[in-house]
Amino acid sequence: MSVLDLARPEIRAMQPYSSARMEASGGRVFLNANESAWAPPGDGELACNRYPDPQPAALVDALARLYGVRPSQLLVGRGSDEAIDLLVRAFCRAGEDAIAIQPPTFGMYAVSAQIQNAGVVTVPLQSDFTLDVDAVLAAITPAVKLVFVCTPNNPTGQLVPLRDVVRLAQALTDRALLVVDEAYIEFSDAPSATSLVNQFDNLAVLRTLSKAWALAGARIGSLVANEDVIGLLRRIIAPYPLPRPCVALAMQALADEGQAAARAHIAIVRAQRERMASALAAMPGVREVLPSQANFLAIRHDDAAAVYQRLRGAGILVRDIQRYPQLGDALRITIGLPEENDRVLDVLQQMAADVAATVNETTAGQGA
Structure with a gap:
């Protein structure tokens, strides 16, 4: 069976x-695209009067x-969001097919499914926010065409071990496409699931800059995936998804100097993540700081709403x-400068300190 047999026949x-x-x-x-023959002011060498390449070869190669x-x-394409939307549109028939997710997780999986009128099968993470592979597999019905797994997970920060990805991909062969979202993988020590793409034709991996x-x-x-899946999505992606200035910025970031800067900033984020977690x-009022391998921390508070408003006021x-x-008691804080x-x-x-002072005043007044 080809992985494309899971996709919508009308798209194929x-x-x-x-x-x-x-x-x-x-x-x-x-003279074939009805473009302007004149570049706009300040264009430099970007040639923004011309449409960009649909899949810029230099960027794809890098x-x-x-x-x-x-x-x-x-x-x-335009961030991971576009790839998520393309996958749902290519594999899910409206009103018939479904995706599977493990909440709490990134909200755009469900949003894209709802826009397509596809079902959403939810398999909650366990109480420690780890993935229950057995429960996910038990919930898969013939209608489920895509299984999304976010690692490190957003908004909790935990990793899904690569062995669990392998197990899911094996069990879902000929049943569903496993989509592993690695938007935050650079902030962890974990190997990427891209290393498994040649092994499983039903595995797709989301990455982002x-x-x-x-x-x-x-x-x-x-999106990194089997060539057949990539070819299918190229059929339905917008003709010109990437503006020339964005491609130029990406090429600068992927050059040697840009990669060195990214590595330095990742090291700072990781060190600051540990400092902030400790x-x-x-702090008084903090119930728990969830372990994170991403560039953020999820923190449980005695009064999350009050903490949110205090920070916002500042x-x-x-x-x-x-x-x-x-x-229900948590806030997510990105690691900043x-x-x-x-x-x-x-x-x-x-x-x-203000809360402690108020408590002391109240106690003193009651004693009087």
């Missing part, structure tokens, strides 16, 4: 759109080298994750 059969840029090979005078795969196994590579604003994400765990924005299952982290700790220490 469709004639993909052929863009003008795809037909531009060998051309020197471009990312393939980075992830240790062949260029034919990689699709680049938004986090460790500091390009959230450029929206560069990749400092926060010792101009510090953190993520309120109380709406997530099992996280050392001085930004210091500011968070200062505000929370002052809040703890």
Whole structure:
């Protein structure tokens, strides 16, 4: 059985759109795309008057080298969100098929499924926020075409061991496509599931330049998968997904100097993550700091709403994750610059002191 047998038959059969840029090979005078012949002011060498390549070869090659795969196994698009949406649209028939997720986890898997009118099968993480492989496999029905696994998980930060990924991929062969989201993998010591793509044709891995590579604003994400899956998604991706300036920024980040800078920043984040975890765990009112292999920490509080408002009042924005299952008392704090982290700790220490002073005043008044 081919992995494409899991995809929508109408997508497999469709004639993909052929863009003008795809037909531009060998051309020197471009009069086929109704573009402007004049570059915009300040354009430099970007040539933004011309449509960009649908899959820029230099960028695809650089990312393939980075992830240790062949260029034919990689699709680049507008962040991981686009790849998630493309997968759901390619594999899930509206009103018939479904995806499987393990909440609490990244919300865009379910959103993309809901937009497609696909079902969402939920298998909650265990009480310690680890993945229950047996429970996931037990929940898979013939309708489930995609199983999303986030590692390190967002918003909790825990890793899914590679052995669990292997077990899932093996068990889901000919049943579903396993999609492993590794948006935060660079902040961990874990090996990437991209090393398994040649072993399992039903495995796809999401990677991004938004986090460790500091390009959230450029929206560069990749899907690594079997060539047949990549070819299928190329049929339905937008004709020109990547703006030329974004591609130029990505190429700078992936050059030797950019890679050295990324490694240095990752080391700082990891050191600051450990410092923040220790400092926060010792604070009054903090119930637990969840172990994290990402660039953030999820923290349980006695009064998460009050902590959120206190930080917000000080101009510090953190993520309120109380709406997530099992996280009704939690906030997520991204690891920032050392001085930004210091500011968070200062505000929370002052809040703890204010609470203690109020308690003392109340106790003294009751004694009087």
